[in-house]
Amino acid sequence: MKPYMLDTNTLSYFMRNHQQALVERVTQALVHQTATISVITQAELRFGQACMAAADKRRRAIDLVLNQVRVLPWTAAAADIYGVLKWQNRRQGTPIGEMDTQIAAHALAEKLILVTHNTRHFEQVPGLKLEDWLV
Numbered sequence: 001m002k003p004y005m006l007d008t009n010t011l012s013y014f015m016r017n018h019q020q021a022l023v024e025r026v027t028q029a030l031v032h033q034t035a036t037i038s039v040i041t042q043a044e045l046r047f048g049q050a051c052m053a054a055a056d057k058r059r060r061a062i063d064l065v066l067n068q069v070r071v072l073p074w075t076a077a078a079a080d081i082y083g084v085l086k087w088q089n090r091r092q093g094t095p096i097g098e099m100d101t102q103i104a105a106h107a108l109a110e111k112l113i114l115v116t117h118n119t120r121h122f123e124q125v126p127g128l129k130l131e132d133w134l135v
Contacts, residue, residue, distance in 0.1 A: 048062070
C-alpha cells in the first residue's frame with residue numbers, strides 16, 4: 001500500500017462525513033496504518049477546535065481522529081525543504097500559504113503522497129505527489 005499524508009482539508013471532510021467514498025478510503029488508510037498527518041495539520045485542527053463552542057460535537061470528532069492517526073513530528077529535513085519551497089514561491093510570486101508550505105515540505109521530506117482537495121495550491125510544489133480522494 002502507498003504511504004499517505006492527509007491534509008487538513010481531507011480530514012475536515014472526513015469528520016463531516018462529506019462523501020461516503022472518502023469516509024471509507026480514509027477509514028481503510030487509518031486501519032491499515034498507511035495514512036499519517038503532519039504535526040502542522042494537528043496544529044490546524046487544534047486551532048479550529050479552540051475556536052469552537054464547548055458543546056460543539058466537532059470537538060470530540062477532532063479528538064477521536066487525532067487519537068487514531070499517527071502524527072509525524074516536524075523534522076530538520078522538513079525545515080530545510082520548507083526554506084527552499086518558501087523561497088521558490090516568493091521568487092515566482094506564487095505563495096501557497098504558510099501552513100500549506102510547511103505541510104508540503106513535510107510530505108516531501110517523508111516521501112509521502114499528500115492527500116488533499118486543495119490541489120490548486122499544492123500542484124505548484126515541484127516533486128510533490130498529490131491525490132484528491134474527493135473526486
